[in-house]
Amino acid sequence: MAWNNDIGKVGEEIAKKHLEDNGYVILDTNWRMGKLEADIIAYKEGFIVFVEVKTRSSRQFGDPQEFVDYKKQRAYINLANTYVLSKNRSEEVRFDIMAIEVGSTGYRINHIENAFSAFSIFK
Numbered sequence: 001m002a003w004n005n006d007i008g009k010v011g012e013e014i015a016k017k018h019l020e021d022n023g024y025v026i027l028d029t030n031w032r033m034g035k036l037e038a039d040i041i042a043y044k045e046g047f048i049v050f051v052e053v054k055t056r057s058s059r060q061f062g063d064p065q066e067f068v069d070y071k072k073q074r075a076y077i078n079l080a081n082t083y084v085l086s087k088n089r090s091e092e093v094r095f096d097i098m099a100i101e102v103g104s105t106g107y108r109i110n111h112i113e114n115a116f117s118a119f120s121i122f123k
Contacts, residue, residue: 007102009057012039017121018109024049028083036079040098047094050080055100073116093118100109113119 016026024042031038040051053069073095080093095117099110 007055007057008053010102011100012053013073014055014100014102014107015040015051015053016108018098018111019051029044031079031083033079033082036075038076039084041083045089046091046092047090048080048084049094049096050083051096051098052076053098053100057102068115076116077118083113084088 012029016029019042020026022044024044026040026042027048028041029039038050039053042049042051051101052072053096054068061121076095080095083089084093094114097112097115099112
């Protein structure tokens with residue numbers, strides 16, 4: 001497996017643990033619709049939270065969250081709509097980004113709650 005796949009899996013495990021430690025219930029991981037995938041879908045305080053995890057070993061090319069561009073946000077919103085309808089859920093939906101930097105001495109998490117919204121994308 002390539003290094004970027006390995007680091008991505010490590011980041012998703014770190015993100016899951018962080019969410020669970022902070023009171024989130026993990027509903028699904030790596031939920032797919034065609035070619036689209038939600039890294040983590042969780043529940044907390046009346047919200048279904050779709051979490052895009054971006055893991056990097058350095059900021060050489062920018063902060064991890066900068067890689068969740070307009071196209072990715074739009075895809076995540078469409079994916080969330082399909083998920084909510086297919087699971088017959090009625091809760092509010094929120095989109096978070098977990099930016100994780102992994103290094104030889106540990107990791108750093110930047111959990112960005114409500115990072116984007118359908119309103120901001122489809123206005």
